Amino acid sequence: MNVLDSLRRFLANELRVADAATMDPDLALVQSGAIDSIELMQVVAFLEKEFGIEVDDTEILPKNLRSLSRIVAFVEAKRAGASPGSAT
Amino acid sequence: MPASLVSLLLRSAADHPGRPAVGLPGEEPLTYSGLERASAGVAAWLAERGVRRGDRVGLLLPKSVEAVVGVWGALRTGAAYVPIDRASPPQRAALIASNCGMSALLASTEASAAVEAIRAARPGLPVLLLHGAGATGVPPSPVGPLPSPNVRDLAYVLYTSGSTGVPKGVMVSHGAALSFVEWAAARFELRPADVLSSHAPLHFDLSTFDLFGATLAGARLVVLDEETVRFPMASAEALETERISVWYSVPGALRRMVRTARLSDRKLPALRTVLFAGEVYPADELRALQLALPPDTALYNLYGPTETNVCTYWRVPPAGTWTSPAVPIGIDCENCEGVVVDPELRPVPEGEAGELLVRGGTLMEGYWGDAEATARSFVADFLHPHLSDRLYRTGDIVRRQPDGTYAFHGRVDHMVKVRGYRVELGEVESALLRAPGVAEAAVVAVERDGPGGRETELVAFVSGEGPDPGRERDLRRHLAAHVLKYMVPAEIRFLREFPATSSGKVDRQTLKALASCPESASSAAPASQTPSGRSPGETT
Missing domain, CATH: 3.40.50.980 (Rossmann fold)
Structure with a gap:
């Protein structure tokens, strides 16, 4: 399963985001109210476990995690060993 | 004036x-x-x-x-x-x-x-x-x-x-809003040079402090949008770069900044006052916050239901000088007056627990279009019968401590706080009861450790149809259409029969105990589950 599909599955099944399966990948997840701040931390924990990456606190930023498409790009950059950008 | x-x-x-x-x-x-x-x-x-x-x-x-x-x-x-x-x-x-x-x-x-x-x-x-x-x-x-x-x-x-x-x-x-805003502006010495954060959503009464306090003082208000609020790093960034001098939020927002946003590495020379309200701040975490902030930052715990706005406050003593295991809600605001009473509304002796009643300038007028609920929430001011004033029943259990501050001991009813928001368990229960096939429903709140620290979670119990695959999903869909997301229980468990107390009421203590152990260990009928234990859609 690709990153986007497993993310959608996680949002639908674990965070119970109603329209996760069909959601626009560019929809701003927290801005739109789809997930709250605690769920955001659950997304990060999921990314670390599911994709074997390590997310530094300084990387938990809108530019990395704002939308499904940003998260996919972030995970792929991390897997490729790049540093997608942090706050410090 | x-x-x-x-x-x-x-x-x-x-x-x-x-x-x-x-x-x-x-x-x-x-x-x-x-x-x-x-x-x-x-x-x-x-x-x-x-x-x-x-x-x-x-x-x-x-x-x-x-x-x-x-x-x-x-x-x-x-x-x-x-x-x-x-x-x-x-x-x-x-x-x-x-x-x-x-x-x-x-x-x-x-x-x-x-x-x-x-x-x-x-x-x-x-x-x-x-x-x-x-x-x-x-x-x-x-x-x-x-x-x-x-x-x-x-x-x-x-x-x-x-x-x-x-x-x-x-x-x-x-008048009530002004009473609060003028008290807060005087107590926290708001000035034109101040920069206030607007962190809370507008439907949450915390927002009235920054909206109207900033205007009263001629200060600058920095509106934090949903994204900035929910990414602790972005919140901390705004705190630093906007040179916010007075911050007000729920404890959760501060706790997340301490934990994940390197608050102690920030340069915060402008920050002078941090206010929090809406839920209990765990004392150890509050001490950690103090250590992460500039040492001369004044911190205050503000307390009060929406119906009274802020009615008590507690100035947190300097870091290293206090060790109490709980954070008190403090003393009466200067424009309010509280009294602690027993269930018969008689003042309790000093030091005993009872319900807090409040009189003062910040009280609500009542509930819109609900004279009955309004009447239930107030009692005539028996302390000053000649004034024909009223006291608001907060429903909160407090105890006055030897130092004069109130300690908070929970609720008299079934209201809980989830992510800082008030949830009447009855609202969730009545939404569940409106779903087809539900015979009985009860919702309890439990404390659990999550990735963001200790949080209150809701667990629902229902009897009636179920638990066939898809049943939980249907109930969740039904709840999502009727209540806010934070009111949707983390777990829904199916019971063949509800435990009852000797008086025939639903035994909430037993349900709470059931909710605190993993589902497989409880007597609840097994529901459709994934290994994570609470996913509704996997089996379909």
């Missing part, structure tokens, strides 16, 4: 026309004269469409400069503003619009199903879409004379969870 909240804006626009009034982080703020003009434009638009003094104007807007302009625009018509949570299911938004008899709505271009539901519930309702910072998109129109509300007029109606399943509208007058 200002006649109303509106007087605060007019005064600051006259005294500090060019000073920055409100803006988003990193953006050019609107000045006080700009805020005055933009809000007059919104007020004129509303007035032209028939909004009159005493009406209710709904707000369905993201946290933004336009939302602040909208609040002032509504107030300047003499109407009360009614902010609606944008995460509300459309049905709940429409219920609120009908309940308060909404006569106009201010919304954003991106809204949505909720606006349509409100339009359907209130045919012909004028809807103004606000967009574009500052200008708000309202065409300039000649502003006729606007009414001057006074202290007796309603300023806002805030809807909170209602135990019977219908949200309750807390009515707050200009």
Whole structure:
């Protein structure tokens, strides 16, 4: 399963985001109210476990995690060993 | 003495026309004269469409400069503003619009199903879409004379969870709002040079401190949008770069910044006061916050249900000088007076636990359209019978400690706080009972460790049909259409029969104990599960 599909599955099944399966990948997840701040931390924990990456606190930023498409790009950059950008 | 909240804006626009009034982080703020003009434009638009003094104007807007302009625009018509949570299911938004008899709505271009539901519930309702910072998109129109509300007029109606399943509208007058704002401005010495954070959503009463406190002082308000609020790193970034001097939020926001946003590495020379309210701050975490902040930062725990606004406060002693295991809610605010009583409403001896009753200038008028609930929530002021005043029953159990501060000991009823929001367990239960096939329903709150620390979670128990695959999913879909997301239980468990107390009531203690152990270990019938133990959709 690709990153986007497993993310959608996680949002639908674990965070119970109603329209996760069909959601626009560019929809701003927290801005739109789809997930709250605690769920955001659950997304990060999921990314670390599911994709074997390590997310530094300084990387938990809108530019990395704002939308499904940003998260996919972030995970792929991390897997490729790049540093997608942090706050410090 | 200002006649109303509106007087605060007019005064600051006259005294500090060019000073920055409100803006988003990193953006050019609107000045006080700009805020005055933009809000007059919104007020004129509303007035032209028939909004009159005493009406209710709904707000369905993201946290933004336009939302602040909208609040002032509504107030300047003499109407009360009614902010609606944008995460509300459309049905709940429409219920609120009908309940308060909404006569106009201010919304954003991106809204949505909720606006349509409100339009359907209130045919012909004028809807103004606000967009574009500052200008708000309202065409300039000649502003006729606007009414001057006074202290007796309603300023806002805030809807909170209602135990019977219908949200309750807390009515707050200009006088009550002013009593709080003037107390807070004096107590925290708000000045024009201050920069206040606007962290809470508008439907949460914490927002009234920053909105109106900043205006009273002629200070600058930094509006933190939903994204900035929810990413701790972005919140901390705004705290530093916007040089915020007075911060106010729920404890959760501060706890997350300490844990994940390297608060102690930030340069915060402007920060002088940090206020928090809405839920209990765990004492150890509060001590950690103190160590992460500049040592001379003053911290205060503010307490009060929406119905009283803030009625007690506690100044946190300097770091390293206090070790108490719990954070007290402090002493009565200077404009309020509390008394602790037993179930027969007799004052308890000093040091004993009882319900806190409050008298003072910040009390709500009552619940919109619900004289019965209003009557239940107040009692005649038996302490001063000659004054024929009233006391508000907070439903909170407190105890006065030897140092004079109140310690908080929980609720007398079934209200809990989830993510800082009030949830009447009865609202969730009645939504469950409306679902087809549900015979009985009970919801309990439990404390659990999550990735963000210890949090309150809801666990629902239902009897009736189920637990076949898809049943939990159907119930969740039903709940999502009727209640806010934070009210949807983390778990739904199916019971063949409910445990009962000797008096035949649902035994909530037993349910709480069941909720605290993993589902497989409880006597609950097995529900469809994934290895994580609480996923509804995997098996279908």
